[in-house]
Amino acid sequence: MLRLRQIHQIISEDYRRATLDACLLSFDPRGAARVWTKARLRDVAPPLVAGMAVDEMVFMLTVAMEIEEPIQEYSRENGEGFRLLLPELGRFMGKNRDEAASAELLGLPWCESPWCAEERRHATTFARIVERLSGSAPPRANPNRPRVVTPRREDAIRLLLSREAAEWNSSSTYVVMAAHATGELHTLLRNVARDEIKHLAILSAVDLLLFGRGPWRRFTRLVRQSLNEFRGQRKVRTGGRRMGSNRRTAFEVVFAHLAAEWRVRRWMRTLDRARLSELFGREAAA
Numbered sequence: 001m002l003r004l005r006q007i008h009q010i011i012s013e014d015y016r017r018a019t020l021d022a023c024l025l026s027f028d029p030r031g032a033a034r035v036w037t038k039a040r041l042r043d044v045a046p047p048l049v050a051g052m053a054v055d056e057m058v059f060m061l062t063v064a065m066e067i068e069e070p071i072q073e074y075s076r077e078n079g080e081g082f083r084l085l086l087p088e089l090g091r092f093m094g095k096n097r098d099e100a101a102s103a104e105l106l107g108l109p110w111c112e113s114p115w116c117a118e119e120r121r122h123a124t125t126f127a128r129i130v131e132r133l134s135g136s137a138p139p140r141a142n143p144n145r146p147r148v149v150t151p152r153r154e155d156a157i158r159l160l161l162s163r164e165a166a167e168w169n170s171s172s173t174y175v176v177m178a179a180h181a182t183g184e185l186h187t188l189l190r191n192v193a194r195d196e197i198k199h200l201a202i203l204s205a206v207d208l209l210l211f212g213r214g215p216w217r218r219f220t221r222l223v224r225q226s227l228n229e230f231r232g233q234r235k236v237r238t239g240g241r242r243m244g245s246n247r248r249t250a251f252e253v254v255f256a257h258l259a260a261e262w263r264v265r266r267w268m269r270t271l272d273r274a275r276l277s278e279l280f281g282r283e284a285a286a
């Protein structure tokens with residue numbers, strides 16, 4: 001059963017202007033992870049899946065878990081990639097090569113930035129939900145491999161576009177999953193979706209800062225990037241069904257992407273580039 005009404009409701013709540021503003025203003029490379037709404041994992045059970053076969057939910061969770069898993073490597077990619085272009089963003093999203101090496105030497109946590117702390121809990125949460133819904137823990141072997149990047153400007157731009165598209169795709173997909181969940185399962189999925197919405201808000205603001213206003217140009221870039229990722233992901237799935245094979249879910253996911261983008265676009269119109277420049281410390285990069 002399609003749950004477009006529920007998807008619309010979540011999006012109008014979580015992508016409203018005040019929420020996106022708060023997401024952006026919470027940008028602090030030295031800050032802590034976003035606080036989650038409390039939910040009890042042990043109360044998650046198959047009857048909480050609504051309007052979707054439990055198998056389909058488990059499939060979506062497993063794909064999401066596999067995509068989320070290589071986050072440690074991504075943090076290094078981000079830290080190194082944004083090192084020169086936007087150092088504060090690099091710090092927010094990871095560690096550069098030198099920072100990672102000295103952390104390793106001192107036995108410090110690999111990455112304690114807010115983005116890392118937020119992303120790190122996603123794969124684990126999905127894995128635990130899969131276990132509750134299917135009765136067995138999913139294998140954590142991962143077919144995804146991050147790319148190697150350098151701090152060159154072209155690499156940083158490419159990295160930004162791929163991260164921005166990834167946050168758009170993950171937030172929209174998790175909104176669909178939350179729309180098919182009730183009770184504790186809904187709360188957990190909503191927590192993850194809200195982390196991704198925060199990341200999307202921050203990266204959309206960075207997009208505006210670097211490329212200026214051009215909503216259709218941005219949309220085309222995001223769609224192109226997402227389609228590339230989607231084709232790549234279809235090839236690297238560990239097995240079983242292909243992504244997008246359930247037409248109803250695919251329709252809902254596309255609907256969520258468009259509804260989210262419409263809201264983000266409206267919000268971006270209210271942003272001021274001079275203030276963004278201050279927020280992301282662009283001067284430091286010049």
Ligand SMILES: [Fe+2]
Pocket residue numbers: 068118119122170196
């Ligand atoms: Fe994530």
Ligand SMILES: [Fe+2]
Pocket residue numbers: 119167170195196199
């Ligand atoms: Fe994210």
